[in-house]
């Protein structure tokens with residue numbers, strides 16, 4: 001495992017602009033940990049955790065007591081979350097402490113056989129990578145805490161995949177390129193990094209999470225993983241990487257969240273850094 005020694009980057013950016021569409025977003029409310037009606041983890045109807053558990057016939061104590069059950073529960077939550085327009089499943093606890101999240105009502109599945117990652121834009125050799133091609137490149141494993149901007153944190157999570165820097169070298173970045181844009185096969189989500197951020201050694205095109213192939217619920221077959229930033233930067237269901245002249249704000253950034261999303265140094269939060 002190779003670790004970065006780079007500093008976490010530039011100073012936090014200015015407070016997010018007022019967001020006309022989502023008055024309860026973190027910029028508007030001043031309280032990013034509160035679950036408003038439109039934030040990275042709690043779109044949909046607010047509902048008590050106990051109510052949700054009751055609906056599914058589960059008890060928190062039972063869940064905590066049986067690690068083997070948690071795995072099954074997690075797989076189950078992942079599959080129902082796909083079909084859950086209310087997003088209620090996003091509020092359920094699970095073994096790993098993650099909340100499955102998607103801004104899209106449903107996400108098509110890509111098998112290992114039909115998955116493709118397109119790398120294009122300001123590059124010398126636009127390339128389409130199969131999953132096999134990504135697997136054949138050198139893999140890096142990082143173990144870091146995950147921090148969501150709404151407050152939940154999961155300690156010591158293994159992520160594994162290809163360094164984005166290696167992928168960029170493979171296609172040849174043209175000198176005019178200054179930023180990288182990421183798109184997803186959910187058809188909705190997007191993210192972006194500056195070229196300098198993208199070249200950090202702790203930014204991965206991630207194929208494995210928690211030492212297993214990336215599940216559909218966690219954004220499989222392939223997601224982005226940006227270790228030093230809030231988890232919304234880690235775009236799930238990654239299908240496109242495009243080199244651009246300028247940073248283009250991503251899905252949540254259009255809605256008031258910081259573009260430079262360093263954990264503990266952005267979004268008005270003071271969480272412990274993840275790197």
Ligand SMILES: Nc1nc2c(c(=O)[nH]1)N[C@H]1C(S)=C(S)[C@@H](COP(=O)(O)O)O[C@H]1N2
Nearest residue numbers: 040099100101102103189218231232235236
């Ligand atoms: N395509 C896509 N990627 C996404 C999101 C999303 O809604 N769609 N949500 C982001 C947010 S806010 C978080 S916290 C994490 C959640 O990842 P998980 O579902 O693996 O816990 O994915 C990030 N990447």
Ligand SMILES: [Mo]
Nearest residue numbers: 040148149232
């Ligand atoms: Mo999030």
